[in-house]
Amino acid sequence: MRFSLAVGFAAAFTTANAQLRGFNYGSEFSTGAAKQQVDFEYEFNAAKSLPGTSGFTSARLYTMIQGGTTNDPISAIPAAIATGTTLLLGLWASAGAASFNNEVAALNSAISQYGTSFTDLIIGISVGSEDLYRISPTGINNLSGAGAEPSELEAYIGQVRSAIANTGASGKPVGHVDTWTAWVNGSNSAVVNACDFLGMDAYPYYQTTMANSISTSKATFFDAYDATVGAANGKSVWVTETGWPVSGPTKNQAVASVANARTYWSEVACTLLGSVSTFWYTLQDAQPATPNPSFGIKPAGDLMAVSPLYDLSCPAGTNGAAVAAL
Secondary structure (H helix, E strand, O other), X not given: OOOOHHHHHHHXXXXXXXXXEEEEEOOEOOOOOEOOHHHHHHHHHHHHOOOOOOOOOEEEEOOOEOOOOOOOEOOHHHHHHHHOOEEEEEEOOOOOHHHHHHHHHHHHHHHHHHOHHHHOOEEEEEEXXXXXXXXXXXXXXXXXXXXXXHHHHHHHHHHHHHHHOOOOOOOOOEXXXXXXXXXXXXXXXXXXXXXXXXXXXXXXXXXXXXXXXXXXXXXXHHHHHXXXXXXXXXXXXXXXXXXXXXXXXXXXXXXXXXXXXXXXXXXXXHHHOOOOOEEEOOOOOOOOOOXXXXXXXXXXXXXXXXXXXXXOOOOOOOHHHHHHOO
């Protein structure tokens, strides 16, 4: 059954953070070198100055740990403080309990080190990213790597709640990010129940078992969104990853191209922005190598100098059109 898009948006409008707009930011370059504070500041400032749009002042992270350290806080935090960027924090949850303990240690260290300058910027804390997808039959077939069981994620969410109690981060929403297919799987209901919000990742480009051309992508995405809202038991649903590649292989009927990425932005991003908390994938793919497929709005090169690969303005009458006028 397809849930009403209007019903899904009505639920999204009830959230306090319904108009957050941002991108996803990895912790490393394609060489494996860790990003430093100056690198994150550069990216956060570039997101704020994108021509054709505005309001991209939030960042989603995947880990709390600075690359090359055991549990030092990621340098994206002082970069966010310096640039006024709000943060959807991420704690990696697919490497076992010892690794997760280091994620929590980094979170606690950041709270102690930066105080309210940091905690005031936290808009949510995601415990894990696509861990349930990776243990699903599809994830296993796609060699997606280690994941985490629902019981593990439920315990990790409780661990984070305990860690932030009586700190400046107390009361911040704690949730989990996963694919829409994981959220609508009833066997994962314990994770839904443990969350304050659900982060949904959905890519029609990769949905190769169904019609997935660019002409069907809007309907396919919002079917996934509505189904996730229907499985959320009234919890807020944030769009934590979506996008269309500018280059790469054809997946069933899905063709990667700049033109199709523009169409997807116009039909999906411009509908979401201003209505649902959205973290687009992505501002720029990891430098210096360009992955295949590539989802970057900006091509490789100077983030401040190179122009977006396609027009980011939104058609009149869409939710995103108001964003561009802010």
